[in-house]
Amino acid sequence: MVFSYYFYKYPYILLWHIKNLIGKTDDMAFYCADPLDYEMFQPIQKHLPKMKIIAKNNKVKKYLDKKGIEFIGMPAFPKVVIMARQTPYKFPVNRIVKFGFDHGLYQFKRWTSPKNYNGFNIYFVSSEEQVNTAKKLGINTVKAIGYPKLDKAFNGEYDQIFLNSIKESRKINPDKKTIIFSSTWDVAGLSALPKWIDKLELLTDDYNILVTVHTWTSQNYITRLISMDRVIFINEYDVTPYLMIADIFVGDYSSIIGEFCAFNKPIITFKVPESDRTIPDIVKMIKRISIQIDDFEELRDAIEKCLADPMEKSTERQNANKSMFYALDGNAGIRAANSILEFVNK
Incomplete structure (x- = not known):
């Protein structure tokens, strides 16, 4: 982690706790780092309550604006955040519940450091085989749900x-x-x-x-x-x-x-x-x-x-x-959404 990150981390933590104390935090948000992330998220999103969309950059903002989707920028202060990247550190408060998922299928890329996955409460993957591999690497937060991007093809x-x-x-x-x-x-x-x-x-x-x-x-x-x-x-x-x-x-x-x-x-x-x-x-x-x-x-x-x-x-x-694939039944998004809601509401 670069030294400059800490100039972001500690002010963010302080602001989040202040906003949470006065009821100004968002209940749930999706952090969108790339337009593809949003396309991947849609099969999950439709089974969840309405939430804020956080746009990382101008490319994402232009994409969301073209689709008529409201968004906010960073910094954002949610109680629950979902993302398609291994960047939980962007929301450096332990009380923020974090869910992640891959923006590509299976393991065509190498796993990064275990801390990038263990920083999530749950990190969704496409298959049980991935879960087994991840556990051998010391990654303990993974859960197989399938591949939401293909849901529309099978439902x-x-x-x-x-x-x-x-x-x-x-x-x-x-x-x-x-x-x-x-x-x-x-x-x-x-x-x-x-x-x-x-x-x-x-x-x-x-x-x-x-x-x-x-x-x-x-x-x-x-x-x-x-x-x-x-x-x-x-x-x-x-x-x-x-x-x-x-x-x-x-x-x-x-x-x-x-x-x-x-x-x-x-x-x-x-x-x-x-x-x-x-x-x-x-x-x-x-x-x-x-x-x-x-x-x-x-x-x-x-x-x-x-x-x-x-x-x-x-x-x-x-x-x-x-x-x-965990299953090719068109229900990966439902499984992910149910897991999110069960964890948040427990």
Whole structure:
């Protein structure tokens, strides 16, 4: 913790206790560090009482303002705070009840220091396997509830009528198979984006091509993707409907691979070099559930193989889902909300 933090911590603690004494603290709030955090939180929020939304920065403020959602800035003084980041220290009062959850699926990233999780009263994760791993690392606050971001896909909210409306609005040709490309953040050599971005349009005669990339992807890549006439660039934060629409997924190393795996459809991945950012067990899992290729030149054959036998690796995908998800029943948000309310009201 940097020294300057303590100039924030102790005045905050004093102010919180004063505000709490005179009844000026908020009952419950959601700390939103990124627009994706809010998208992840919505399936939980709808089962909770109305609360304040705390916007971390201008990016979040613009996003919330565009959606017509009221917000406040920092510092904020809630009695209960929920967040999709491992930053409980931003609310450094022991009496503040803190709940956290991952903004990405499963453990595609390494666990950080146990104190970043043990600072929460409950930290929600997607699976029991994560709970077991966390406990071995000395993290004792984790609870498996599933993955709220996918609830709408499994509770009927994203039904066929809704998906058809997206297909129509985005001009997705019903006579073509649909392939969704994704890439992780273009650092550390894990992104396969440079391998396919200049050749993507070679596939558009035969397939609908959808693209989503990491929100921190270099702007020059995003600008090029948006400029491609017959490539559909997904700029929504919730890409779940597009995962449901797609027949095949093409990726590299990111948690969205796990999200697509939930639908038990074919996956193709570019091999990535192992590094300090990769986790050996995740590399092995990706290899099991996907057809792996080295270069774009191998992609078309891999696509045709997936279309010819989409159930190849189905068993492997289902086994991976058992590791990544507590359940795929559309009720992860309800489980999280119930846990929050039970803890707060006990």
